[in-house]
Amino acid sequence: xxxxxxxxxxxxxxxxxxxxxxxxxxxxxxxxxxxxxxxxxxxxxxxxxxxxxxxxxxxxxxxxxxxxxxxxxxxxxxxxxxxxxxxxxxxxxxxxxxxxxxxxxxxxxxxxxxxxxxxxxxxxxxxxxxxxxxxxxxxxxxxxxxxxxxxxxxxxxxxxxxxxxxxxxxxxxxxxxxxxxxxxxxxxxxxxxxxxxxxxxxxxxxxxxxxxxxxxxxxxxxxxxxxxxxxxxxxxxxxxxxxxxxxxxxxxxxxxxxxxxxxxxxxxxxxxxxxxxxxxxxxxxxxxxxxxxxxxxxxxxxxxxxxxxxxxxxxxxxxxxxxxxxxxxxxxxxxxxxxxxxxxxxxxxxxxxxxxxxxxxxxxxxxxxxxxxxxxxxxxxxxxxxxxxxxxxxxxxxxxxxxxxxxxxxxxxxxxxxxxxxxxxxxxxxxxxxxxxxxxxxxxxxxxxxxxxxxxxxxxxxxxxxxxxxxxxxxxxxxxxxxxxxxxxxxxxxxxxxxxxxxxxxxxxxxxxxxxxxxxxxxxxxxxxxxxxxxxxxxxxxxxxxxxxxxxxxxxxxxxxxxxxxxxxxxxxx
Amino acid sequence: xxxxxxxxxxxxxxxxxxxxxxxxxxxxxxxxxxxxxxxxxxxxxxxxxxxxxxxxxxxxxxxxxxxxxxxxxxxxxxxxxxxxxxxxxxxxxxxxxxxxxxxxxxxxxxxxxxxxxxxxxxxxxxxxxxxxxxxxxxxxxxxxxxxxxxxxxxxxxxxxxxxxxxxxxxxxxxxxxxxxxxxxxxxxxxxxxxxxxxxxxxxxxxxxxxxxxxxxxxxxxxxxxxxxxxxxxxxxxxxxxxxxxxxxxxxxxxxxxxxxxxxxxxxxxxxxxxxxxxxxxxxxxxxxxxxxxxxxxxx
Numbered sequence: 001x002x003x004x005x006x007x008x009x010x011x012x013x014x015x016x017x018x019x020x021x022x023x024x025x026x027x028x029x030x031x032x033x034x035x036x037x038x039x040x041x042x043x044x045x046x047x048x049x050x051x052x053x054x055x056x057x058x059x060x061x062x063x064x065x066x067x068x069x070x071x072x073x074x075x076x077x078x079x080x081x082x083x084x085x086x087x088x089x090x091x092x093x094x095x096x097x098x099x100x101x102x103x104x105x106x107x108x109x110x111x112x113x114x115x116x117x118x119x120x121x122x123x124x125x126x127x128x129x130x131x132x133x134x135x136x137x138x139x140x141x142x143x144x145x146x147x148x149x150x151x152x153x154x155x156x157x158x159x160x161x162x163x164x165x166x167x168x169x170x171x172x173x174x175x176x177x178x179x180x181x182x183x184x185x186x187x188x189x190x191x192x193x194x195x196x197x198x199x200x201x202x203x204x205x206x207x208x209x210x211x212x213x214x215x216x217x218x219x220x221x222x223x224x225x226x227x228x229x230x231x232x233x234x235x236x237x238x239x240x241x242x243x244x245x246x247x248x249x250x251x252x253x254x255x256x257x258x259x260x261x262x263x264x265x266x267x268x269x270x271x272x273x274x275x276x277x278x279x280x281x282x283x284x285x286x287x288x289x290x291x292x293x294x295x296x297x298x299x300x301x302x303x304x305x306x307x308x309x310x311x312x313x314x315x316x317x318x319x320x321x322x323x324x325x326x327x328x329x330x331x332x333x334x335x336x337x338x339x340x341x342x343x344x345x346x347x348x349x350x351x352x353x354x355x356x357x358x359x360x361x362x363x364x365x366x367x368x369x370x371x372x373x374x375x376x377x378x379x380x381x382x383x384x385x386x387x388x389x390x391x392x393x394x395x396x397x398x399x400x401x402x403x404x405x406x407x408x409x410x411x412x413x414x415x416x417x418x419x420x421x422x423x424x425x426x427x428x429x430x431x432x433x434x435x436x437x438x439x440x441x442x443x444x445x446x447x448x449x450x451x452x453x454x455x456x457x458x459x460x461x462x463x464x465x466x467x468x469x470x471x472x473x474x475x476x477x478x479x480x481x482x483x484x485x486x487x488x489x490x491x492x493x494x495x496x497x498x499x500x501x502x503x504x505x506x507x508x509x510x511x512x513x514x515x516x517x518x519x520x521x522x523x524x525x526x527x528x529x530x531x532x533x534x535x536x537x538x539x540x541x542x543x544x545x546x547x548x549x550x551x552x553x554x555x556x557x558x559x560x561x562x563x564x565x566x567x568x569x570x571x572x573x574x
Numbered sequence: 575x576x577x578x579x580x581x582x583x584x585x586x587x588x589x590x591x592x593x594x595x596x597x598x599x600x601x602x603x604x605x606x607x608x609x610x611x612x613x614x615x616x617x618x619x620x621x622x623x624x625x626x627x628x629x630x631x632x633x634x635x636x637x638x639x640x641x642x643x644x645x646x647x648x649x650x651x652x653x654x655x656x657x658x659x660x661x662x663x664x665x666x667x668x669x670x671x672x673x674x675x676x677x678x679x680x681x682x683x684x685x686x687x688x689x690x691x692x693x694x695x696x697x698x699x700x701x702x703x704x705x706x707x708x709x710x711x712x713x714x715x716x717x718x719x720x721x722x723x724x725x726x727x728x729x730x731x732x733x734x735x736x737x738x739x740x741x742x743x744x745x746x747x748x749x750x751x752x753x754x755x756x757x758x759x760x761x762x763x764x765x766x767x768x769x770x771x772x773x774x775x776x777x778x779x780x781x782x783x784x785x786x787x788x789x790x791x792x793x794x795x796x797x798x799x800x801x802x803x804x805x806x807x808x809x810x811x812x813x814x815x816x817x818x819x820x821x822x823x824x825x826x827x828x829x830x831x832x833x834x835x836x837x838x839x840x841x842x843x844x845x846x847x848x849x850x851x852x853x854x855x856x857x858x859x860x861x862x863x864x865x866x867x868x869x870x871x872x873x
Contacts, residue, residue, distance in 0.1 A: 023606075359766055383772050393770055401763030404870065405785050411767075418772035451870050465767065 016073035044228030048484035099174035105166035116154030164195035265514035274489035290335030300365035327529035338506035340516035343526035389469035398458035456487035613858035633661035677802035680740035688748025696756030755787035800853035
């Protein structure tokens with residue numbers, strides 16, 4: 001916006017329209033989008049899934065898939081016309097002038113080529129290095145993205161590196177030729193918060209020192225707020241708002257932006273604050289926690305055998321220590337209580353929940369549910385146990401947890417058929433429809449297959465299936481991780497309402513401390529298979545005792561403007 | 575979520591439309607790709623001929639008329655006559671039933687046995703996986719046609735044995751596809767969810783995982799079908815299959831081959847063309863069958 005005629009923008013997109021030819025006819029994925037990126041500027045494009053933010057960047061890179069085409073508009077980059085550039089010209093520009101970082105770093109790297117070689121390929125392709133000097137330059141590039149011991153890592157294959165390391169390599173490849181524009185498409189989705197912080201700060205530092213422009217595409221308003229100079233908000237293929245970051249958070253002009261800011265958990269005081277203002281639900285009734293514990297976990301351990309085959313055992317190397325995914329943890333959940341289990345990937349929180357759910361056998365330790373020991377029944381035979389219907393779970397990926405061949409109604413009816421022994425088709429249908437109504441799933445969607453439903457609708461089907469047998473303990477394994485923030489807001493409220501209605505206990509497994517703060521009474525922080533901190537969520541989040549909890553909290557992107565907004569929000573609502 | 579109004583009309587209407595949606599999907603798959611339509615039209619034609627062919631043919635396929643031997647195609651005998659004066663057209667038509675019967679039953683047998691073996695191996699692993707894997711490797715170690723020849727030669731020259739031999743040599747393909755497809759879905763989210771819903775392990779395997787492995791299995795099925803027809807005809811061709819005077823494409827090609835040198839090309843050409851058309855049809859069918867059984871292709 002601030003760019004003037006004297007200072008032409010690096011990238012200018014005018015009235016861009018992108019169409020996709022599909023079975024149902026033409027879909028307008030991007031509708032007359034205008035945007036400009038000045039030299040050295042970081043522009044954020046924020047929007048939920050289907051907003052056209054990624055398609056816009058693909059159009060700039062001219063990497064739309066075959067069904068898509070630029071229907072109208074102009075894309076100019078440093079005076080060059082990209083919208084009608086031919087393929088040889090584009091392939092020369094990609095990587096040299098415009099680079100891209102993708103969402104899944106592991107998928108973006110060639111799995112059977114050492115990472116150093118992959119950096120060399122780009123350097124040689126764009127004549128930035130000769131063959132004999134390429135290795136030296138590649139190691140230099142690895143050192144620049146702060147990979148420790150770059151000479152050794154040069155020979156590493158992508159599978160030998162962690163997700164964060166892989167993303168650093170991808171950044172090294174993207175920046176190897178010193179491009180003028182870096183497009184980062186959800187660069188940290190799927191990474192832990194502490195890794196996200198490290199990666200984003202690295203990108204910011206490198207682009208600043210080289211004077212590069214960045215186009216950051218993200219669904220996370222907090223992330224965009226912390227790292228961008230200016231933000232564009234997109235909805236359904238169109239730009240709804242375009243402002244500098246401070247202005248956007250201080251005075252969002254468009255109702256969609258306001259809704260988006262509202263549904264971001266950082267600003268909310270309680271779970272109802274996430275919902276749009278016009279959707280006022282009654283406040284939640286006060287929590288009723290029973291005195292006796294519903295679930296008691298004691299010294300729970302899960303070990304995995306160390307790698308090594310027959311040969312190693314024969315050689316007498318059988319003394320390798322088994323890997324302890326869960327290392328002797330103890331906690332309890334009272335009736336009606338919801339407990340958050342927080343930690344980064346690999347901390348053992350999913351293994352713990354699988355053991356409590358009896359999907360996985362514990363190596364040692366005890367799990368008592370309503371005073372009865374669960375570990376005596378092996379997980380393979382727990383399906384026949386009368387306690388099965390008391391313990392249910394909502395899975396992380398709503399899409400993957402639904403059978404692609406079953407309609408929504410069939411998925412919800414499955415526990416009724418197997419655990420309740422219902423046989424009358426009409427009675428089952430009635431129950432399924434009642435459950436669908438409870439989770440707010442429109443009845444006409446019940447006969448659809450999973451791929452015909454949206455993410456939020458699939459999440460509702462998963463929740464309806466989990467509460468079908470009225471379980472006493474429900475484990476929620478990152479139930480909103482794959483959902484847009486506005487959908488997350490609705491689903492979290494639904495979960496809170498269901499809990500109040502049925503008096504269930506929740507074990508809420510998550511990496512997102514902000515979400516846990518809103519939904520849970522108590523929080524357990526795990527690291528490397530052990531519990532590092534435990535306590536009431538308000539206390540743990542405001543006054544963390546453990547060093548690791550503090551680190552986790554400080555890694556959450558929390559732009560100052562957003563905090564101000566939250567304060568204002570609080571002032572208004574009280 | 576407070577709105578729990580039950581709307582029976584809407585639900586009833588939706589329930590009855592499951593069939594019509596299936597039909598609409600079939601129509602979509604048919605019309606979206608002309609090759610698919612051609613494949614299904616050819617298949618339908620072959621099935622009609624197999625069912626009603628013997629009633630429709632102009633001549634008795636086994637009746638020999640010695641003064642009409644080796645006559646070229648004419649208005650009366652469209653495909654000419656063979657060395658014994660039998661009508662080649664009638665014989666080609668009548669043979670469709672036998673050839674399809676052999677190949678369909680052989681492929682069905684190896685499909686079910688192979689799918690069951692592979693699914694158990696992929697789901698539970700362990701000793702059964704190792705044992706069945708080595709067994710299949712052993713079958714694959716032989717040249718497959720020679721193995722089929724050996725089985726038929728040893729067990730006796732009957733249609734039943736041809737079916738079994740063809741089924742055995744096709745077994746590894748199904749078992750391997752099924753094993754791979756099951757083992758990648760073994761830990762899928764919906765399988766875990768099915769466990770939580772109280773399904774037994776066997777039920778999960780049969781009702782939840784197996785149907786999802788159908789699309790790749792269908793491709794394998796139709797490709798193998800053409801192969802099985804060729805295999806059955808091949809066994810007959812070398813004299814190890816169906817015996818004369820039964821009408822069968824393989825024997826007809828074998829018998830006719832002797833006369834090509836002396837210029838009587840129609841004896842071998844027409845059954846050969848029928849064989850080719852059948853194999854062609856099944857190969858075309860592969861992708862369209864996958865499209866039909868894959869729920870993701872529906873919108």
